[in-house]
Amino acid sequence: MKKILLPFIMLGLFSFSITSCDDYLDVNKNVDAPDYVDGYLYLAGIIASYQDMYYDLRGIAPLAQMMGTSNSSYDNFAYHYYVPGSDAIGQNWRMVYWEQGMNLENLINQSVEAEDWTLAGIGYALKAYSWDLLTKQHADLPLTDAFVPGLLSHNYDYQKDIYPVVREWAYKAIEYLEMDDDHDYGNKISSTDFIYFGDKDKWIKFAYAVIVRNLASLSNKENFETAYAQELIDCAAKSFQSSEDDATATVWGGSSTASQSAYNNFWGTYRSNLSYTYFQHDYAVQVFTGTVPKYDEATGEKLPVENNEYHPYELAEKQIICDTMINEAGHYDPRVAVKLATTDDPYYENIDNADSIKARKYYGGSFGGTVGPIGTTPSFFGRTKSSAYTGNEHDGIGRWLYRDDAPYILMTCAEVKFCLAEAYWKLGQKDNAFSAFKEGIQADMDFTAKYIYEGKEGEATGGDKITTGVFTSLANEYVAGPYVEGLEMSDFSLSHIMMQKWVALYPWGAQEAWVDMRKYHYDIAYSGDYPSDGNGWDISKVDQKWDSDDSKVFKGLYLPPAQVSGRKITFDTKNNGSPCYRIRPRYNSEYMWNVPSLESLVPIPGTADDYQCSIPWFAYPGELPSSN
Structure with a gap:
């Protein structure tokens, strides 16, 4: 088992360009094949594999109505449908079971045996993070059987046990x-840990953040207040306290000069993965600009407004994030100028002019096309054409998180604070929830500002269309304004917490x-414990739920086949009317050789046409039913 894993370790290490030739000369005690690798040498490759999360975002971001996509391999996920025989959105599965897999097991086991407690702790923190990610994506997984030598099939563990x-x-x-830990690691950890570079205090905070993340997904279960809430609150107090604690994996970049393409960020211009195939969803634009429309609840149609080309429909009276009164301080959320894209100001002539920035127009695409x-x-680079890094007008190395370097x-302080706010809300501690809510917004403002890459004034060569200084000024106004302080x-x-x-x-x-x-069941209108055929969908x-319903969490959110204009399509018939609740296991793994284990799953067998619609345990208010 160990012998076949070293090539990936080396790939990860080369990809981040850090270890010396001497290290590689020492890894083979067996002259014919590698049979032992020092624990620390696994670390770089394990961390490098987290780019796989961005591969799977190609399908999950459309499911969350953050992105639309015209990629034929992934647009089916925008419509909540699984294509049989596809490995799409199977990259995290591959990461956990193969790329990290025995590499991570060896790192942990060897470190514990050698009493390298710091390295063992980092390994366990990464393992917890990765498996939390995987079970939320796929629900039930082979865990107990995962790395048992000699097994040709693997039984599944249910999510409640994972x-x-x-x-x-x-x-x-x-x-x-x-x-x-009095071991002298030298630079063995600091040069292979591309997240915290060996900072134990931050790794401890990271581990507590994983627990917070894990427990937050259970917030709609009927026993959350008694079984999970206080543990979440306690762990949040020991976790991230500012954006300086955010967990990020360093990417070196280099664009076309990099010796390997993978040195560059998956979303950067050089690798062309976003290009013009993935784009901001119309729901994202509505939320970020305060333009969630009002619908006629009798017909589901939008209400037209005359002589207003940019806002042609009546807007909902209550917007959650911001509104269109941009000339009043605090009503404009500057994160729109960084996280979303606009074709306005193509030559970056007004990136330091706040009034010009606030007046820009934003458009979102549909689930499967750029026309919204x-x-x-x-x-995402601000032009209605595929990204390019050369030419008279181009996108350079990109901008913000959509940048080569x-x-x-992985996780942020803002996320932790909003998880904390939700927990306080569920406990009825509204004042504490409000304090955590405000801290979360400030942390996200800090996070957003940190990665601004300013464009060059007067040049159409990429970058962000706002300076860090202007962003910070507008962010301070927003935080002091009517939507925060x-x-x-x-x-x-609760909508304010969850939408922020x-x-x-x-x-x-x-x-x-x-x-x-999913844990709030997409704001589906149903009676009883959870939606089902004939009780939430047909x-x-x-x-x-209509946006006027106080219990609706995500205002403006409607699934593709909802009762409102622009959403009146249908799911594939194999869904039996249900939205998607989980991603199927990786086809080239489970459906090729582990079918009997899939067939045994309940309430919907893993081989059923609608297995992707099987509600995961975290989203049931009680325990998992034995049948559908």
Whole structure:
């Protein structure tokens, strides 16, 4: 087993260009094949594999209505349908079981045996993070059987049993990281740890953040307040406290001069993965610009407004993030100028002019095309054409997180604070929820500003269309304004917490945004414990709560086959009317050789046409039913 894994380790290490030739000369005690690798040598490759999260975002960001896509391999996920025989959105599966797989197991086991407590703690923290990510994406997984030598098939563990193991690993990480470790690692950890470079205190905070993330997904379960909330609150207090604690994996970049393409960020211009195939969804634009429309609840149609080309429809009276009164201080959210794209100011002539920036127009695409309800969306680089890094007018190395040398984002302080705010809200501690809510917004402002890459004034050569200074000034106005500090406590709602969290996760954290949408059942209107056929949907449409319903969490969110204009399509008949609740296991693994184990799953067998619609345990208010 060990012998076949070393090539990936080396690939990861070469990809981040850090170890010496001498290290490689020492790894083989067997002259014919590698049979042992020092624990620390695994670390770089394990961390490098987190770019796979961005591969899977190609399908999950459309599921969370953060992105639309015209990529024929992934647009089916925008419509909640699985294409049989496809490995699409199977990259995290591959990462956990193969790329990290025995590499991570060896790192942990060898480090524990050698009493390298710091390295063992980092390993357990990464293991907890990765398995939490994987179970939220796919639900039930082979865990107990995962790395048992000699097995030709692997039984599945249910999510309810996986969740506490994830937390157990995170606590084990904390235990090891807090132990006295007098080993002299030299630069063995600092030069292979591309997240915290060996900072034990930050790794401890990271492990607590994993626990917070894990528990936050259970916030709609009927026993959350008694079984999980206080643990979440306690762990949040020991976790990230500012954006300086954010967990990010360094990417070196280099664009065309890099010796390997993978030195560059997956979303950068050089690798052309975003290009003009992925684009901002119309829901994202509505949320970020305060233009969630009002619908006629009798017909589901939008209400036209005359003589207003940019806002041709009546807007909902209550916007959650911001509104269109941009000339009043605090009503404009400057994160739109960084996280979303606009074709305005193509030559970067007004990137330091706040009034010009606030007046820009934003358009979102549909689920599967760039033409949206009010216009055509640009690429994430601000042009209505595929990204390019050369030519008279081009996108350079990109901008913000869509940049060749931008880091991969794993978790942020803002996310932790919004998880904390939600927990306080569920406990009825509204004042504490409001304080955490405000801290979350400030943390996301800091996070957003950190990665601004300013364009050059007068040149159409890429970069962000706002300076860090102007962004910070507008961010301070927004935080002091009516949607944050000035928000009346009587108006403060769960929607404010969850939608601000959605904005903070945009688009790097679409996996967690999709968790939130699923645990609140996409705001489907149903009676009883959870929606089902005939009670929330039928074969032709999904019945969702109207935005006027106080219990609706994500205002403006409607699934593709909902009762409103622009959404009146249908799911594939194999869904039986249901939205997608999980991603199927990787086809080239499970459906090629582990079919009997899939067939045994309940409430819907893993081989059923609608297995992707099987509600995961975290989204049931109680326990998993034995049948559908």
